[in-house]
Amino acid sequence: MSILIDRSSRVVVHGLTGREGSFHGAAMLDYGTQVVAGMTPGKGGQTALDGRVPVFDTVADAVRETGADTSCIFVPAAGAPDAVTEAAAAGIKTIFCITEGIPALDMIPAVELVRAAGARLIGPNCPGATTPGQAKVGIIPGSIHREGRVGVVSRSGTLTYEAVQAMSDAGVGQSTCVGIGGDPIIGTTFLDALLLFAGDPETDAIVLIGEIGGAAEETAAAWAAEHLRDVPKAAFIAGRTAPEGKRMGHAGAIISGSAGTATSKVEALEAAGFRVAGSPTELPQLLRDAGYRG
């Protein structure tokens, strides 16, 4: 089953004719994802990716003509909140926004409109998601994955690849791996992802990769302590050496005063039964220590 995406997902790529969109659109297609449409205003009627994918002027056209149900957004920051909203209005149910650098206040109405439409937003500023062996949406390299039963949720990109590669190398495969994004205002939180994994019969264990800033890890930990008590859980938190008051690359990765520190997150996760790794390479062993037999 997995979460968010699988082999039946029908993906429309916003910005498929652009540099990022065409590169990653091709990689998604090659992985086996059903990339059924591209969307670039003014290029409707054309095709992209060597004639393999039709392009539409609007998301509504793409949905009507191809039955697309999943969006992958590569448009620049200034237009990305509008793209998110357009997808939701067209009836898309799962919207991945890869775009980085969107002003946070622009995302507030977009997140609300997605919610009101009954859709789900992942990101922005996220690498997307992969359900190994079935589909990938976004920019995560397909080669790092291995099919399995561990649900991975992370705020980062390359750090997730590091952790997933270590898991795959150790024979620990993933049910779905999702990057929720490094911005302060995001559509799907750690807690939302845990709720999805908890309802997925093909996920038996959880890996959570967090970082400094905000309190989303703590919130997810509090819920997991109660509802995922018997599920093997491991975590890694980046930013133990980050100074206070500096934005560490991600817009959301900042310690404000005493809030959002790595220590607070590590303590909350450990109290909730997560085994917290000192290095991402330790995650597969920690899952096994926690009783995971995958």
Place this chain on the structure above:
Amino acid sequence: MKIQEADAKSLLVAQGLPVPPWEVAQTAAEARAAANRFLAAGGKQVVIKAQVLVGGRGKAGGVKLAGSAEEAERVAAAILALQIKGIAVHKVLVGPAADIVKEFYLAAVLDRASRRVILMGSAEGGVEIEQVAADRPEAIVTIPAHPLAGFLPFKARQMAFRLGLGDHLKDAVAIATGLVRTMHAYDADLVEINPLAVVREAGAAGAVSERLQCLDAKITLDDSALARHAGLEDLRDPDDEDPADRAAREAGLTFIKLDGTIGCMVNGAGLAMATMDLVKRAGGEPANFLDIGGGARADKVTAAMRLILADPKVDAILVNIFGGITRGDEVARGLIEARQQQERDVPMVVRIVGTNAEGAAVLLREARFETAATLDEAARRAVAASRGAPA
């Protein structure tokens, strides 16, 4: 991006909020002249406040009153000689001292958890709000703005009544809605007034009136939105950004200088933080956070290397690249080019995996670079090299 109190107050005034007058002085003589003007206008005392972007100014002796122009000059000279939490004071704000009846806290905040703008208020103003939140959370009133309709006047009235500002309803509503308006006008993450104060003012013929004023102001701007607001970039405080950090930003890199000896070059913010953490875990101290971003080409890598080596404390370098969009061979080419250009030879441990890692391995081997297979191994060897031992 944090901005100084005086700049924050200018933004509030531009949005029509009540802020008492002030002047900024860079010398004690300027402070004296400013104090003279405020005292001549009828003030009994002036307040002199250090303009630095660190909290706890008052406790550090950076906020003082003066009753005469001469005293203002002395006080300003003392404050301008201060270092507050390591930051030298270059400017002071001079203004008339307010006759405070009661202090409040009011702030518009970008709230991650609810994904909304919220207005936070407390009748216990003038003190550290984090402390109030920790000790007596019930003393803080939180009212969310609507995600589409914004912060409507009825919510501002709710806030005013709950803070006990019913006697100043009109002003309180104007200020509450004004804070949210300010937030949207400049794409701020935080617009904080602490204290918002009821102040006593002497009017004509000895009449005394009370009104609400924003006595302090703290604004944090969203870096992602700076480009769409003309002039805001100019408010960046040079003391809040290391020169190396600024050079990096201009080169399209994210760099934050730290105190250690091991330079780090990484692609991706989360991985860059994790790499620093592993250096620390292996017994070393990271010299910097550096994210070269996704898809970096050779020229960006050479620019990054120059930044790292510009720090004389750096005595070893750890390069950690997990290629996704970024191509490993492209990074390797940049490293080779950088080493040909650099004036200082520092031990370097390179770990490149992912996209085009094989090509990178060939290039690095030919150029006799020290490589490592895993991140943990790379961190250990960089730490060993930093201590002068063979890596």
